[in-house]
Amino acid sequence: MRSLLFCSAFLWASLLYFPAPALSAAAEKSVEELLDNINRLPSSERHKGLIEGAKKEGELVWYSTMNRQHSSEFIREFEKEHPYIKIRLVNAGAVKTMARIVSEYRAKAYLFDITHIRGLFLSTLRSGGIIVRYRSPGREFLRRDFVDREGYFNGLFTQGNLFVFNTKLVKKEDYPRSIEELLMPKWRGRMAMDAEGYDWLAALIDHYGEEKGRAIAEKLGRQELSFRQGGTLLANLLVAGEFPMLIDGYNHISYGLKETGAPIDYIFPEPYVPAKTPTPVWIAAHAPHPHAAALFVDFLLSKKVQEMMAHQGRWVSRRDVPYQVDPGSRTVQMVSPIKWGERNVELVELFNKLIYRKD
DSSP states (O other), rough: HHHHHHHHHHHHHHHHHSHHHHHHHHHHHHHHHHHHHHTTHHHHHHHHHHHHHHHOOOEEEEEEOHHHHHHHHHHHHHHHOOOOOOEEEEEEEHHHHHHHHHHHTTTTTTOOOOOOOOGGGGHHHTTTTEEOOOOOGGGGGOOGGGOOSSOOOOOOEBOOOOEEEEETTOOOGGGBBTTTGGGGGGGGTTTEEEOOEEEEEEEEHHHHHHHHHHHHHHHHHOOEEEEEOOHHHHHHHHHHHOOOEEEEEEEEHHHHHTTTTOOOEEOOOSSSSOOOOOOOOOOOOOOOSHHHHHHHHHHSSHHHHHHHHTOOOEEEEEETSSSSSSTTTTEEEEEEOHHHTHHHHHHHHHHHIIIIOOO
16 A cells, blocks of 8 residues: 555656646647637627537546546536537546646647646646636636636635544544644544645644644654545545544545435534645646537536535535535635645655655
8 A cells, every 4th residue: 555655646746846848839829819719708709609619519528536426417417508518527536637637748649628636736737838727707706715816727616624533433522623632642543644635734834834834744644644545535444444533534525424324523623624725627728629618617617516516515616605514713724726836846745754654
């Protein structure tokens, strides 16, 4: 298992160290200029132009990092609204999807139209000429941390990291309430964490500062954590009793499992709730089906679909859609894709050294 996780971490770092070679300005602008020209049209004409173009294209290729069940729900809804577009779904985790995209663009194989990957990859995708700006009309409804000025970042949702417990293995009165309580001896060897919990470490450092944040991370790394890759896998292993507690469980997965009657419970950690870098949706610089891609981005940012995402437990980007698992007035420490995108290699190395403690 450790060798597998090492390969994943190495792949992550290599993608960040060696971004895809930048495309020519003319090549990058072709899709972007097409969409900008359409966006200048009056609303009704704009929508009509996208539909006419999408009917000619007939399909859309979506590289999704969302779990397949949820991805399929959105596909069914979109194809119901636009029966002339067939979506081809390619599902994988963030690092594998990123590796695929970079590899394809290096080989000048322009296969995908749409992807959404954690925001820490923004600088790599942008500098590599892999994505373009798209100023969807839905941007005006997004919360502050889910959108940028330039038009590259159209956030869909973020994921809060909760303390999640197997209720058969941990009594409610024994739950740790704070990040620092995780350092107590009684929790050694009883906790699990995602092997790619880089955002969790970034939030820790942002909240406590560099010195104290690193010190807490180093002490946590001595707690003999169990590492697996992927939030769904970790949650299912927790339910199965592989470990009593997950320290960075995703809010939407935890919510969904509890709703089904699984023996789990979750709480918001103190003194802050870590939140991952918002996950944006991106259109490829060489999207084979740019009209269909734009329609799909608008669809994902619509209130209807954002409500679907919120019902799945996600913390969505639209201001007019409330959260199912609401942190209320608690401090939410959301990781900045700008700050940590520039320090992403350092962040991976810090996580591996302090928490994962890779040999």
